[in-house]
């Protein structure tokens with residue numbers, strides 16, 4: 001039987017592995033937008049280390065290997081923000097991305113004060129990501145033009161919607 005994937009809170013030792021995974025996973029996005037300077041590809045190790053201290057980070061592991069990651073925090077407006085979701089190309093389309101988003105939503109819900117809604121965003125041409133987030137109950141709320149090639153589509157869902165999905 002194969003090893004199973006476990007989801008857990010990232011530790012300081014994971015910083016390098018998270019950055020490497022992110023670098024690998026976001027190549028497709030870079031190609032899609034013809035832009036290899038997107039934030040996930042230019043982030044420094046120091047930045048990942050700082051976020052490990054200041055934000056919630058979850059990783060999916062297969063043995064010692066980090067095969068998935070996601071970050072989250074509750075912002076000043078009480079919105080649970082979810083970012084930098086990535087799953088190793090070899091492991092994609094088996095539900096791991098969904099699992100990581102749901103686990104992050106649960107983690108953020110336990111914050112005090114707990115968020116009233118969740119928000120994430122993706123590039124306007126990333127139709128796979130948009131489909132994934134819509135299936136998770138997120139709805140488009142705004143579009144922000146970054147440059148002529150890229151706009152960010154903002155998606156949100158209420159915490160009530162998440163609770164309903166969890167009990168369905």
Ligand SMILES: CC(C)(COP(=O)(O)OP(=O)(O)OC[C@H]1O[C@@H](n2cnc3c(N)ncnc32)[C@H](O)[C@@H]1OP(=O)(O)O)[C@@H](O)C(=O)NCCC(=O)NCCS
Nearest residue numbers: 025085086087092093094095096097098122128129131132
């Ligand atoms: C987005 C990502 C984390 C999804 O991880 P995953 O483990 O494959 O997610 P799940 O298995 O839970 O869901 C798969 C769904 O994601 C969507 N999807 C995401 N990327 C896709 C792609 N390139 N092609 C087709 N579908 C894609 C589809 O809706 C798919 O559902 P389907 O298989 O029924 O068509 C992964 O594709 C990834 O790392 N992508 C590169 C980084 C990235 O774009 N991150 C999101 C930034 S906002």
